[in-house]
Amino acid sequence: MADPRSLYQEVILDHNRKPRNFGALAQASHKAEGHNPLCGDHISVAFNLEGERIASIAFQGESCAICKASASMMTASVKGKTRQDAETLIQEFRDMATGQIDVDRQAHHLGRLTVFAGVSDLPTRVKCAILPWHTLHAAFHSVADTSTESENDPMHAPIGDA
């Protein structure tokens, strides 16, 4: 059993073992690849936007548990949501992971995603948690390829400027 203070809480381990929405979509209106050259994490995110709503979404790739669980929970959270709502979550997740908002005190829409709040204490793992969100953002903006080391790195630049 993981230490309750640990990042490796049961919900994260569960999503790592049984990732939701894992696989490829036959057709996608938006997709992007994300990779972190520092550790070799690599994921792709694809989705179909119907009107303003994410009708279907899937991800695949090879990564650490934090990255995979983050991708799994991300797809589960944004499925059925509007682009606007998804963009809000991207921003809030990034702010949480980089310690810019305190999820216990400030208003947010992250729900169960707050399980990743602990990553802000682990600077080397922040990028693992953010990579799927970075990739989702890139897909919205039709950037085919993204990297945590690119100039659009959310660690270095506000996501809205990507």
Added chain:
Amino acid sequence: MSASQTTLRSRPGSAIDAERIRADFPILKLRPGGKPLVYLDNAASSQMPQQVIDRLVRYQRTQHANIHRAVHTLSEIATAEYEEARRKLARFINAREEREVIFTSGTTEAINLAMHGYGRKFIGVGDEIILTTLEHHSNIVPWQMLAEEKGARIRVVPINDAGELLIDDYEKLFDEHTKLVGVAHVSNALGTVNPVKRMIAFARARGVPVLVDGAQAAPHMQVDVQDLDCDFYAFSGHKLCGPTGIGILYGKAALLERMQPFKGGGDMILSVTFEKTTYNVIPQKFEAGTPPIAAAIGLGAAVDYLSGIGMDAIAAHERDLLDYATEQVKRMPGVRIIGTAAEKAAVLSFALAGVHPHDVGTLLNQDGVAVRTGHHCAQPVMQRFKVPATSRASFAFYNTMAEVDALVAGIRNVQKVFS
């Protein structure tokens, strides 16, 4: 605790009393997160004993001035101490002359010095540089830069599944275009000890100089550059209980004299006019600007400290640690040791089935166990073993069998969390 562990811990005639030595290292008393620090990332950087810390403080408090400059007393003292450090380093690797030791900022700068000073002068279009699959990026990238600039070519010695160089293939790479060999004495990612003496003999018989990257060897074994007969030998201070920002390039005097300077500036000249500059003699020719004087003196104290324990005793103790760790980890289901060479230094790289090395590293850290996870700046090695990264425990003479037990318990915990 099993009987075999007890036996190993109290092995009679053990080369080193690790518990007594640990008292010299203040940082080893830390308890990160309330757990004793188990520092197993020595291949990345080792810790500093109080003796070296004290030497740095004494220099800074009582001896500091710029060197090779003024006639005042402090400058003379600082110069003498800096040059004494060079003598210590020369003795440490058994260099024939102390002027064969050039202070650099570390191994990376040492290799870049050889590339700019030797490579840019003597390597040209169509020439070939032999490197190995086991090289750290710092012994790959400078030569690639040179090859691109000059139109030269890099040839690579392959390795087998144990992580050992294929020496027949190495010998077949030589032809009339071969101008330099660059080889790691010890692989940072796998721990393989390469047969550099034999490789150097082969190259020298063909008139090809050899640069040995000794970053992972100098802290762990007796290095004798005259016995090896290498042309260059590079290593870093911070991996052998010294400060960061200091290292050396050893080079044979005749070779260093033929080389062009790397950096221009003060101290590396005899005279300067706007028409012509006359370069200083070696080693000053390669030490432009004010060097890290304190760090060099600290490194001198570090090699004194290591020599006081004895490099052979250090090597023997680390061999015991590695054998014990390998024996324990080998028996664990779901763990694959990457790098199983017959000759290894104290590095244990491993992969856990179904667990990414970064998760291993974070979970071990929660148990106070510090290991390195990642590609270890040796991506060609990772590609060879088809892994994106590994977890690497690397031992120093101040590590103990009990710390190996902590590592093994930590790995078991990772497997439990991910079961």
